[in-house]
Amino acid sequence: xxxxxxxxxxxxxxxxxxxxxxxxxxxxxxxxxxxxxxxxxxxxxxxxxxxxxxxxxxxxxxxxxxxxxxxxxxxxxxxxxxxxxxxxxxxxxxxxxxxxxxxxxxxxxxxxxxxxxxxxxxxxxxxxxxxxxxxxxxxxxxxxxxxxxxxxxxxxxxxxxxxxxxxxxxxxxxxxxxxxxxxxxxxxxxxxxxxxxxxxxxxxxxxxxxxxxxxxxxxxxxxxxxxxxxxxxxxxxxxxxxxxxxxxxxxxxxxxxxxxxxxxxxxxxxxxxxxxxxxxxxxxxxxxxxxxxxxxxxxxxxxxxxxxxxxxxxxxxxxxxxxxxxx
Amino acid sequence: xxxxxxxxxxxxxxxxxxxxxxxxxxxxxxxxxxxxxxxxxxxxxxxxxxxxxxxxxxxxxxxxxxxxxxxxxxxxxxxxxxxxxxxxxxxxxxxxxxxxxxxxxxxxxxxxxxxxxxxxxxxxxxxxxxxxxxxxxxxxxxxxxxxxxxxxxxxxxxxxxxxxxxxxxxxxxxxxxxxxxxxxxxxxxxxxxxxxxxxxxxxxxxxxxxxxxxxxxxxxxxxxxxxxxxxxxxxxxxxxxxxxxxxxxxxxxxxxxxxxxxxxxxxxxxxxxxxxxxxxxxxxxxxxxxxxxxxxxxxxxxxxxxxxxxxxxxxxxxxxxxxxxxxxxxxxxxxxxxxxxxxxxxxxxxxxxxxxxxxxxxxxxxxxxxxxxxxxxxxxxxxxxxxxxxxxxxxxxxxxxxxxxxxxxxxxxxxxxxxxxxxxxxxxxxxxxxxxxxxxxxxxxxx
Numbered sequence: 194x195x196x197x198x199x200x201x202x203x204x205x206x207x208x209x210x211x212x213x214x215x216x217x218x219x220x221x222x223x224x225x226x227x228x229x230x231x232x233x234x235x236x237x238x239x240x241x242x243x244x245x246x247x248x249x250x251x252x253x254x255x256x257x258x259x260x261x262x263x264x265x266x267x268x269x270x271x272x273x274x275x276x277x278x279x280x281x282x283x284x285x286x287x288x289x290x291x292x293x294x295x296x297x298x299x300x301x302x303x304x305x306x307x308x309x310x311x312x313x314x315x316x317x318x319x320x321x322x323x324x325x326x327x328x329x330x331x332x333x334x335x336x337x338x339x340x341x342x343x344x345x346x347x348x349x350x351x352x353x354x355x356x357x358x359x360x361x362x363x364x365x366x367x368x369x370x371x372x373x374x375x376x377x378x379x380x381x382x383x384x385x386x387x388x389x390x391x392x393x394x395x396x397x398x399x400x401x402x403x404x405x406x407x408x409x410x411x412x413x414x415x416x417x418x419x420x421x422x423x424x425x426x427x428x429x430x431x432x433x434x435x436x437x438x439x440x441x442x443x444x445x446x447x448x449x450x451x452x453x454x455x456x457x458x459x460x461x462x463x464x465x466x467x468x469x470x471x472x473x474x475x476x477x478x479x480x481x482x483x484x485x486x487x488x489x490x491x492x493x494x495x496x497x498x499x500x501x502x503x504x505x506x507x508x509x510x511x512x513x514x515x516x517x518x519x520x
Numbered sequence: 521x522x523x524x525x526x527x528x529x530x531x532x533x534x535x536x537x538x539x540x541x542x543x544x545x546x547x548x549x550x551x552x553x554x555x556x557x558x559x560x561x562x563x564x565x566x567x568x569x570x571x572x573x574x575x576x577x578x579x580x581x582x583x584x585x586x587x588x589x590x591x592x593x594x595x596x597x598x599x600x601x602x603x604x605x606x607x608x609x610x611x612x613x614x615x616x617x618x619x620x621x622x623x624x625x626x627x628x629x630x631x632x633x634x635x636x637x638x639x640x641x642x643x644x645x646x647x648x649x650x651x652x653x654x655x656x657x658x659x660x661x662x663x664x665x666x667x668x669x670x671x672x673x674x675x676x677x678x679x680x681x682x683x684x685x686x687x688x689x690x691x692x693x694x695x696x697x698x699x700x701x702x703x704x705x706x707x708x709x710x711x712x713x714x715x716x717x718x719x720x721x722x723x724x725x726x727x728x729x730x731x732x733x734x735x736x737x738x739x740x741x742x743x744x745x746x747x748x749x750x751x752x753x754x755x756x757x758x759x760x761x762x763x764x765x766x767x768x769x770x771x772x773x774x775x776x777x778x779x780x781x782x783x784x785x786x787x788x789x790x791x792x793x794x795x796x797x798x799x800x801x802x803x804x805x806x807x808x809x810x811x812x813x814x815x816x817x818x819x820x821x822x823x824x825x826x827x828x829x830x831x832x833x834x835x836x837x838x839x840x841x842x843x844x845x846x847x848x849x850x851x852x853x854x855x856x857x858x859x860x861x862x863x864x865x866x867x868x869x870x871x872x873x874x875x876x877x878x879x880x881x882x883x884x885x886x887x888x889x890x891x892x893x894x895x896x897x898x899x900x901x902x903x904x905x906x907x908x909x910x911x912x913x914x915x916x917x918x919x920x921x922x923x924x925x926x927x928x929x930x931x932x933x934x935x936x937x938x939x940x941x942x943x944x945x946x947x948x949x950x951x952x953x954x955x956x957x958x959x960x961x962x963x964x965x966x967x
Binding site: 208209210212213214216217218220221223224225227228229230231234235237238285286289290292293297298306308309311312313315316317318319320321322323324326327328329332333334335336339380383411412413414416434437438440441442443444447448469472473476487488491494495498499502503506 | 613614615616619640641643644647648650651652654655658659661662664665666668669672722725726728729730732733737738740741743744745746747748749750751752753754755756758759762763766767783786787790814815816819837840841843844845846847850851872875876879880887890891894897898901902904905909
C-alpha cells in the first residue's frame with residue numbers, strides 16, 4: 194500500500210453495461226444508416242434516367258419518359274408555387290394561433306387549444322384531401338373568381354381561360370388549381386409552424402414582459418416589443434420547417450389538382466402539378482425506365498426538402514441557444 | 521408622454537401612475553412624488569399604515585361596453601355581408617361569407633372602438649379581435665374538416681356489411697348494401713402492427729441512446745433524425761421500393777408498406793421520446809448511479825419508468841401519423857379490392873389508400889364508401905390521440921392521482937418488507953461481519 198493514493202479515474206462500468214452501450218450504439222447506427230441510405234438508393238436507381246436525360250432533366254417540362262423526353266421543370270415550379278401559397282396561408286394563421294395561445298388564452302383554454310392544434314397535425318392527409326377536393330374548392334369558388342376579376346392585372350392572379358362576362362361559362366376553370374392545393378396544404382402545415390412558434394413565444398422572458406407592462410405598454414405593445422423579437426428565429430425556423438413539409442405533401446395535392454405538364458404560372462387557374470403528386474399518379478403505369486425517371490424526380494424532391502429542413506433546424510437550434518438575456 | 525397615458529387606457533389602470541421612470545417632470549418633483557406615494561416599508565411605524573383594508577382594485581380589462589361593442593360589430597358585419605351576398609354582389613358559399621364578413625367585422629369594430637379610444641388602444645383592441653377571430657375560424661375549420669366526412673359518409677357507416685365485407689363482390693355501380701372496407705381495415709391493422717414491432721424497440725432504444733451517450737456521433741444522429749421528421753412520405757415509399765423490392769426481391773406486399781410506414785414513424789417517435797427522456801430529472805439518475813446501479817439498470821429501472829407516460833404518448837402519436845400515411849402504401853403495397861390476410865404476399869390495401877382510390881371514382885356510391893372509410897380512419901386516429909392525451913401529456917415524474925396512490929402502496933409494502941428483513945436479521949446469530957455492511961438499524965426506524 195502506498196501512502197499516496199493514486200487519483201481515481203472515473204471509468205465506464207463494464208460487463209453488462211458495456212453490452213448495453215454497444216446495443217445502444219447499434220440502434221443509433223441502424224437509424225443513421227437507414228436515413229442516410231434513403232438518398233443513396235434513390236440516386237442509384239435514378240442514375241439510368243439521369244444518364245439518359247442529362248442536364249435537360251432540369252429544363253424539360255414534359256413527362257414522357259418512354260420516349261426519352263422528360264424533365265422536372267414544370268413539376269418543380271408547380272411544387273414551389275403550391276408551397277408558396279401554402280406558406281402565405283399558413284404563416285399568418287400560425288402566427289395568430291401561436292400568439293393567441295401564448296398571450297391571450299386562459300389557462301384551461303390553452304391546454305384545449307394546444308391539443309386541438311396537435312390533433313390538426315394528426316389528421317391524415319387523405320382527409321384533408323377529401324375536404325379540399327370535394328368540398329372546399331366547390332364551396333369557395335367565388336373567392337378565386339373574385340380575386341382573378343379584381344386583381345387580374347397582377348400576372349399570376351390572372352385566369353386566361355375564364356370568361357367572367359358570360360354567366361353560363363363553366364366555373365371549373367377556378368378549381369383544381371395551385372391555389373386550392375396550396376390552401377389545403379397550408380391548413381396541413383399550419384399546426385407544425387404554430388407549435389414551433391408557440392414554443393419560442395412562451396420562452397420570452399417574463400421579466401421583460403412585465404417591464405414592458407410597467408412602462409405602460411398595451412398588450413399589443415408588449416407583444417411587439419418583447420414577444421415577437423424574442424420569437425423571431427423561432428418564427429423563421431418554424432416557417433421553414435413548414436416549407437419542408439409543404440414541398441413533400443403528396444396525397445392531398447394529388448387529390449385536388451388536375452395534372453398538367455407545362456409551367457402554369459396562373460395559380461388561380463385549373464391545372465397544377467408537384468413532384469410528389471407526379472410520382473403518386475405516374476407510379477402505377479410506369480415502365481422500368483419510367484420508374485427510374487420517377488426515382489430521379491424523387492431524389493430532386495428529397496434534396497430540396499433536406500436542404501430546407503437542415504436550414505430550419507439550424508435556425509431553430511440557434512434560437513434555443515440564444516436565451517438568457519433576462520438579467 | 522403619450523405612450524404612458526395610452527398604456528393606462530389600454531390596461532384600465534385605475535390608480536394614477538406616479539413614479540414612472542423617464543418622465544418629463546423635474547427630478548425634485550419626481551422624488552417628492554415618490555416619497556408621498558411609496559408603500560410603507562416594514563420598519564416604519566404603525567400609524568403610517570393605511571387604516572382599514574384597502575378596497576380591492578378591479579384589474580379586469582373587460583368591461584360590459586367591450587362585449588357590447590363586439591356583439592354589435594358582429595351583427596353589423598353579418599348583416600352587411602348578407603346584403604352583399606344576396607343583393608349586390610354574386611357571392612355564395614360559406615368560405616366566401618367568412619372571407620367577406622371577417623374583414624367587415626374588423627372594420628366596424630375599429631370604427632366603434634375609435635369612438636371613445638385613442639390610436640394605441642384601438643390598435644391593441646384590433647389585434648386582440650383579429651387573434652380571437654383567427655382562433656375561432658381555425659377551431660371551426662378543424663371541426664368542419666373532421667365532421668364533413670361523417671356527414672357525407674352517414675349513409676354507409678351504419679351498414680353492418682360495410683365492416684364485414686370486402687369489395688370483391690361489389691362493383692362501382694352496386695348499392696351500399698353490398699361490399700365494404702373489411703380488406704382495408706385488416707390491411708391497416710396488420711401494417712401498423714408490423715410497423716410498431718419494428719419501430720418501438722428501435723425507436724425507443726435510439727431515444728435512450730441519444731440521452732445516455734455523449735459525443736459527435738450522438739449529435740450527428742440527433743441532427744439527422746430531426747431533419748428526417750419532415751421526410752416526404754412518398755420518398756419513404758420510393759426508398760422501400762428501391763431497396764426491399766428491387767434489390768432484395770420482396771414482392772409488393774403489406775410488409776413492404778409496413779417498412780415504408782416505419783421509416784416515416786421512426787424519426788417522429790425518436791424525437792418525441794428523446795424530448796421526454798431528456799426531461800427525466802438528472803437527480804434521479806444520479807441517485808440511482810450513486811446507489812451502485814449500472815447504466816443498464818439505471819436506464820431500465822429509473823429513466824424509462826419515470827418517462828413511461830411520455831413514451832407511451834410518443835408511440836401513440838407516431839402510430840396516429842403512421843396509420844394515416846397513404847403514399848407509402850400506394851407505392852409499396854399496391855391497390856386491391858380483395859381481402860388479403862397475408863401481409864407478406866400480394867397487394868394489401870389500407871384505409872387511407874382505399875379512401876384515395878374510392879373517391880377518385882365518378883360514382884356517388886363509391887364516393888360515399890370513401891367517406892365511410894375516412895370516418896373509420898378518423899375514429900382510429902382520434903382514439904389513438906385521446907389515449908395519448910389521457911395517458912401522457914404529463915412531465916416526467918409528475919404523477920396522476922392513481923399513480924401516486926399506487927406508488928404509496930408500493931412504498932408502504934417496501935417499508936413492511938424492510939422492517940421484516942431487519943427484525944429477521946437482528947434475530948439471526950451474527951457471523952463475522954463483512955468489511956462493510958449496509959446500515960441496518962436506521963432502515964427499520966426511518967421507513
